[in-house]
Amino acid sequence: MTDNPSPTPTPHQAPVILSDEPGSFAHEVLAKRHPALIQRVRDAFPYSRRQHKALDTLLDEITNGVVEPLAPSAPSDPSVPSAHDHEQWAEWGREHFGRPWFDAPFLWAESYFYRRLLEAVEYFGTGPWQGVDPFAPFKQAELLTPAVHQELQALDALASTPADQRATALLHASLWGNRADLGFRVTQANPTPAAATNALVANDESALWRLLPATADSTIAVIADNAGRELIPDLILIDHLLTHRHAARAILHLKPHPYYVSDATPTDTIDSLRLLTQAPGEAGAIGHRLQAAMATDRLEIRTHPFFCAPLPYANMPDDLRDQLSTATLTILKGDLNYRRLVGDHLWDPTTPFADLTAHFPTPVAALRTLKSDVITGLDQKTLDTLERSGSAWRTSGTHALIQVRR
Numbered sequence: 001m002t003d004n005p006s007p008t009p010t011p012h013q014a015p016v017i018l019s020d021e022p023g024s025f026a027h028e029v030l031a032k033r034h035p036a037l038i039q040r041v042r043d044a045f046p047y048s049r050r051q052h053k054a055l056d057t058l059l060d061e062i063t064n065g066v067v068e069p070l071a072p073s074a075p076s077d078p079s080v081p082s083a084h085d086h087e088q089w090a091e092w093g094r095e096h097f098g099r100p101w102f103d104a105p106f107l108w109a110e111s112y113f114y115r116r117l118l119e120a121v122e123y124f125g126t127g128p129w130q131g132v133d134p135f136a137p138f139k140q141a142e143l144l145t146p147a148v149h150q151e152l153q154a155l156d157a158l159a160s161t162p163a164d165q166r167a168t169a170l171l172h173a174s175l176w177g178n179r180a181d182l183g184f185r186v187t188q189a190n191p192t193p194a195a196a197t198n199a200l201v202a203n204d205e206s207a208l209w210r211l212l213p214a215t216a217d218s219t220i221a222v223i224a225d226n227a228g229r230e231l232i233p234d235l236i237l238i239d240h241l242l243t244h245r246h247a248a249r250a251i252l253h254l255k256p257h258p259y260y261v262s263d264a265t266p267t268d269t270i271d272s273l274r275l276l277t278q279a280p281g282e283a284g285a286i287g288h289r290l291q292a293a294m295a296t297d298r299l300e301i302r303t304h305p306f307f308c309a310p311l312p313y314a315n316m317p318d319d320l321r322d323q324l325s326t327a328t329l330t331i332l333k334g335d336l337n338y339r340r341l342v343g344d345h346l347w348d349p350t351t352p353f354a355d356l357t358a359h360f361p362t363p364v365a366a367l368r369t370l371k372s373d374v375i376t377g378l379d380q381k382t383l384d385t386l387e388r389s390g391s392a393w394r395t396s397g398t399h400a401l402i403q404v405r406r
């Protein structure tokens, strides 16, 4: 951790990540993961001929075509849901429309892909498919897996361990929960926990706990990532923080609509809370405590459109900045939040994390498994070891980090 961050490096000091290099991680995502996802979504729903046609058009566009704007036929009446962000995307896409998808910044191209997928399945339309989450079948199936039930059962044994050990275990469960990303599984053959080395490339855990001393009147903000197997341990960690007075209040920031396959929305959060409250033993007790915390506003869920924007957090709008500013510490979960926090650039991996996050309105902790090329804040020795390993340590989800900026 750095106490006195030096001036924030500007983005031009490191190349922005594009998707135009065959064989690169970003290229694979656009060339393989997105087409595979279209197929999965198509197979999961009894879509109409019009929706299939829209999915065909999108598939053709992302593989052979150039980036098209949102359909001009979409309603322009701002009271109609599909118009809510057209103007913004027209602005965000101005320099990318009419050019190959692979030439756009990776962060922009992924974000816009998800927006277009929602458009194709009429998520923002006015008809019967309005609000039908195309990723819901995958998220719901995950909640029913034996792995989730085993994880909930394991809480019974953990309940009798000393609070500090439990805190560490729950923090790590929340961290490694980030490996359970359904988008990641679209193309990863076997991303099983057994394949992971569980290696932390940076660990500022003690700094995190120092920022949340027990009995302080703290507010913790958590910017969530994936639903299900990630969100459940996030909620359990929040319960621990509230119960043990590390925080007096928690605000859980969620995506306002489906995004990056498994990103958590309010609906997903309600599903996870219901699973907890209906579980036996300690899991059930946690679920009921969380529900009580929501009823008394000690736990609040919020959404903001910026969480689905193709922009770094350095560009967050003032209203979100004001909201976040009340937090003692913000925990950002996952890979995408990390990319947006430090900027989606090929930084020198030893660039201090504190320098790149100086823009963020509160002290910040990133809990992330490594699933894309961005990395910062490594010490040279760790970097050398990782590079020598010859493994795909940046992108395979086998490594993780806890990085803190006070």
Ligand SMILES: O=P(O)(O)OC[C@@]1(O)O[C@H](CO)[C@@H](O)[C@@H]1O
Pocket: 029, 033, 110, 178, 181, 183, 184, 225, 226, 260, 333, 334, 335, 336, 337, 370, 371, 372
């Ligand atoms: O934010 P998350 O859920 O940890 O990860 C999202 C993610 O899997 O999606 C992208 C590929 O589609 C990657 O950049 C990133 O690793």
